[in-house]
Amino acid sequence: MKTLKIAAAMACIAFLPNLASAADGATLFKKCKFCHSLEAGKNKMGPSLHNITGKPAGKVAGFKRYSDRFKAADFIWTDKNLDEFFQNPKKISKMTARLSKAEDRAAMIEFLKTK
Numbered sequence: 001m002k003t004l005k006i007a008a009a010m011a012c013i014a015f016l017p018n019l020a021s022a023a024d025g026a027t028l029f030k031k032c033k034f035c036h037s038l039e040a041g042k043n044k045m046g047p048s049l050h051n052i053t054g055k056p057a058g059k060v061a062g063f064k065r066y067s068d069r070f071k072a073a074d075f076i077w078t079d080k081n082l083d084e085f086f087q088n089p090k091k092i093s094k095m096t097a098r099l100s101k102a103e104d105r106a107a108m109i110e111f112l113k114t115k
């Protein structure tokens with residue numbers, strides 16, 4: 001039953017229209033907060049994104065749901081890595097929320113630096 005609910009929620013997310021017309025990280029983050037919190041130590045379906053820029057990928061303390069690929073990841077979240085990841089997260093992870101516009105990715109990366 002729980003799995004069903006999660007699947008339904010994920011389907012909704014996949015069909016959300018683009019929430020922001022102008023690139024604004026806080027607004028764009030609405031696409032992410034179902035799975036991510038910005039509070040240190042508060043993991044949801046995805047790891048906490050508190051202070052994620054400059055941190056090693058796949059290493060948020062207490063987050064147990066990393067895919068094998070993320071568990072084995074050996075790189076730091078630089079602006080460039082985040083940009084590539086948000087453009088096509090499926091390439092390296094089980095995460096599906098992508099930001100297809102370059103300006104949205106830039107806004108998100110700047111936003112995350114403040115959190």
Ligand code: HEC
Pocket residue numbers: 010013028029031032033034035036045046047049052056057058059060065066067068070071092093094095096097098099108
């Ligand atoms: C449906 C749930 C879900 C949504 C929505 C989602 N994520 Fe994720 N995210 C995850 C999961 C799960 C992982 C771990 C990926 C893995 O292990 O393959 C992850 C990983 C990440 C990471 C890497 C964290 C680390 O510890 O290395 C970043 C950065 C990230 N997400 C940002 C975002 C942003 C920005 C958005 C919104 C545009 C978003 N996510 C939307 C589930 C989600």
